[in-house]
Amino acid sequence: MSAGRSPRDKRMSIDEVVAELSDGMTIGIGGWGPRRKPMALVRAILRSDLKDLTIVSWGGADVGLLLRAGKVRRLVYAFVSLDSVPLEPNFQKARQEGTVPEVVELDEGMFQTGLRAAAQRLPFLPVRAGLGSDVLVHNPDITTVTSPYADPDGVHEELVAVPALRLDVALVHLNRADKHGNATYLGPDPYFDDLFCMAADRAYVSVEQVVDTAGLTVDTPVQRLLLSRMLVTGVVETPHGAHFTTCTPDYERDERFQKAYAAAASGSDEDWAAFEQRFLAGDEDAYQAAVAAFAEEEQA
Amino acid sequence: MSEPTRAEVCAAAIADAFADDGEIFASPMGMLPMLGVRLAKLTSNPDLVISDGESLFLAGVPPLFAKADVVEGWIPFRKVFDIVANGPRHVMMGATQVDRHGNQNISAIGDFDRPTRQLLGSRGAPGNTVNNRTSYWVPRHSPRVFVEAVDVVSGVGPRRAAAAGPAAARYNDIHRIVTDLAVLDVKGADDTVRLLSVHPGVSVDEVRAATGFELEVPAEVPETRSPTAEELVLVREVLDPRTLRDREVKPVVREATS
Numbered sequence: 001m002s003a004g005r006s007p008r009d010k011r012m013s014i015d016e017v018v019a020e021l022s023d024g025m026t027i028g029i030g031g032w033g034p035r036r037k038p039m040a041l042v043r044a045i046l047r048s049d050l051k052d053l054t055i056v057s058w059g060g061a062d063v064g065l066l067l068r069a070g071k072v073r074r075l076v077y078a079f080v081s082l083d084s085v086p087l088e089p090n091f092q093k094a095r096q097e098g099t100v101p102e103v104v105e106l107d108e109g110m111f112q113t114g115l116r117a118a119a120q121r122l123p124f125l126p127v128r129a130g131l132g133s134d135v136l137v138h139n140p141d142i143t144t145v146t147s148p149y150a151d152p153d154g155v156h157e158e159l160v161a162v163p164a165l166r167l168d169v170a171l172v173h174l175n176r177a178d179k180h181g182n183a184t185y186l187g188p189d190p191y192f193d194d195l196f197c198m199a200a201d202r203a204y205v206s207v208e209q210v211v212d213t214a215g216l217t218v219d220t221p222v223q224r225l226l227l228s229r230m231l232v233t234g235v236v237e238t239p240h241g242a243h244f245t246t247c248t249p250d251y252e253r254d255e256r257f258q259k260a261y262a263a264a265a266s267g268s269d270e271d272w273a274a275f276e277q278r279f280l281a282g283d284e285d286a287y288q289a290a291v292a293a294f295a296e297e298e299q300a
Numbered sequence: 301m302s303e304p305t306r307a308e309v310c311a312a313a314i315a316d317a318f319a320d321d322g323e324i325f326a327s328p329m330g331m332l333p334m335l336g337v338r339l340a341k342l343t344s345n346p347d348l349v350i351s352d353g354e355s356l357f358l359a360g361v362p363p364l365f366a367k368a369d370v371v372e373g374w375i376p377f378r379k380v381f382d383i384v385a386n387g388p389r390h391v392m393m394g395a396t397q398v399d400r401h402g403n404q405n406i407s408a409i410g411d412f413d414r415p416t417r418q419l420l421g422s423r424g425a426p427g428n429t430v431n432n433r434t435s436y437w438v439p440r441h442s443p444r445v446f447v448e449a450v451d452v453v454s455g456v457g458p459r460r461a462a463a464a465g466p467a468a469a470r471y472n473d474i475h476r477i478v479t480d481l482a483v484l485d486v487k488g489a490d491d492t493v494r495l496l497s498v499h500p501g502v503s504v505d506e507v508r509a510a511t512g513f514e515l516e517v518p519a520e521v522p523e524t525r526s527p528t529a530e531e532l533v534l535v536r537e538v539l540d541p542r543t544l545r546d547r548e549v550k551p552v553v554r555e556a557t558s
Contacts, residue, residue: 078422078423078424079420079421079422079423080421081421086420087418087419091418092417095408098413105412105422106422107422107424107425107427108423109381109384109385109424109427109431110427112381127385127427128427128430128431128467128471129424129426129431130427131456131461131464131465131467132426132430132453132460132461132463132464132468132472133422133425133429133453133456134407134412134422134453134454135422135426135454137453138412138452157465157466158466159467188355188356189354190376192377
């Protein structure tokens with residue numbers, strides 16, 4: 001087959017992806033809490049001049065880091081947690097010091113429903129979740145809708161109308177992709193990465209490894225192909241790009257590093273500045289080198 | 301066999317909360333709830349569907365934090381929400397605050413706009429409580445947890461659900477609140493928290509003093525049952541041989557009685 005008949009090559013660098021983002025954008029970040037987060041892309045946003053972002057995330061350190069760097073004007077979340085460290089210290093700090101201008105705290109099911117509505121190009125979808133809770137009190141713009149259909153007992157239920165969570169851009173991290181954007185996850189959970197991509201105008205996927213299209217299914221069931229290239233704008237090969245979150249089975253969470261992160265985040269401003277200087281001041285290669293040095297120190 | 305510890309009494313009380321559930325997904329958050337649910341599956345309710353807390357339904361009943369042996373299904377996070385909406389699930393969640401009307405808070409302490417302490421966020425609590433059976437686990441029963449009114453309503457109690465209409469009330473089912481001191485429910489007068497039993501060695505007054513609102517106390521308050529010899533063997537030798545349970549609920553040192 002001639003190259004001209006092959007689908008587009010969408011490989012990009014981390015910095016090329018970030019160059020396509022702009023101030024005030026709504027960015028959805030895939031993964032879940034401290035799992036399979038596109039951290040290399042998040043770190044690149046930290047290094048950029050981007051500001052006033054709306055971040056939509058099942059939050060982990062992605063949210064904590066972006067808040068600490070002052071990148072976020074509006075945060076949409078259902079939780080922010082590092083799991084083995086239950087509370088995310090940078091998220092706590094931002095909330096307690098009032099430095100994140102606007103928050104939208106949703107129920108987890110509402111969050112998924114909002115993404116689904118966006119993915120289906122609907123203005124909203126109805127759910128029970130949220131009824132009676134303070135999620136509706138603290139988000140007065142979220143309203144309810146009365147079912148046009150009667151239940152068997154004659155009641156027209158009043159349900160939450162979850163507004164679509166439209167995204168300008170989705171950032172996700174998977175295990176493997178081809179250069180065209182077909183991508184597969186090898187761990188036990190797809191999370192919601194396909195939904196993020198469908199809810200977004202443009203989606204960028206970072207992966208541990210770019211392989212030939214034939215290689216995607218040579219040792220992996222086809223059901224693991226989560227993303228089709230038609231949903232993907234750009235592909236970035238970033239080995240260890242989810243660090244310090246999980247990217248099962250390539251690697252698990254770096255618990256020692258996460259502890260060091262949490263300690264610095266909940267410590268003094270000097271503690272945080274030292275962490276930033278050591279790990280976040282340089283580019284992704286510098287980060288990975290600093291992490292390798294940290295791991296060696298911990299071994300010693 | 302030595303006397304049951306407080307953690308073991310709690311495990312049996314949690315197991316009892318799941319005894320009548322039949323074939324549904326038991327979803328425990330935290331160590332003692334996981335121990336209690338696995339104990340229920342090995343004793344009173346073998347039909348329970350349990351998971352590894354991540355993405356697998358387990359056919360066997362492995363010890364706490366052991367790797368899955370036989371897997372019987374796939375339950376990634378996206379499918380959890382399908383089951384929540386579909387209904388066949390009983391979740392036991394933590395609760396940083398619970399009020400007299402059985403509302404729960406895991407979102408934030410203080411004013412939501414500028415919390416004095418930011419917690420996890422409401423997570424799945426709003427959806428759980430209007431979709432499927434929900435229980436709470438409180439490892440340290442105190443007036444800081446049991447407050448007159450929670451700062452943020454994450455989990456919805458029956459009164460709030462009723463006020464929100466039939467769609468909210470239809471499946472609202474706050475089943476049990478198990479603590480290190482007692483077992484309670486929300487079936488008191490006007491849908492308020494009611495004392496069901498006190499754990500061995502705990503007095504009703506002790507529970508009252510540890511509760512920051514007026515608790516409904518029946519004339520007769522039974523003692524929470526002690527685990528059977530079979531249950532003690534299962535907990536001590538099968539499910540938690542490393543005694544991790546004592547980290548969550550410290551063994552009570554009994555004062556010598558004269």
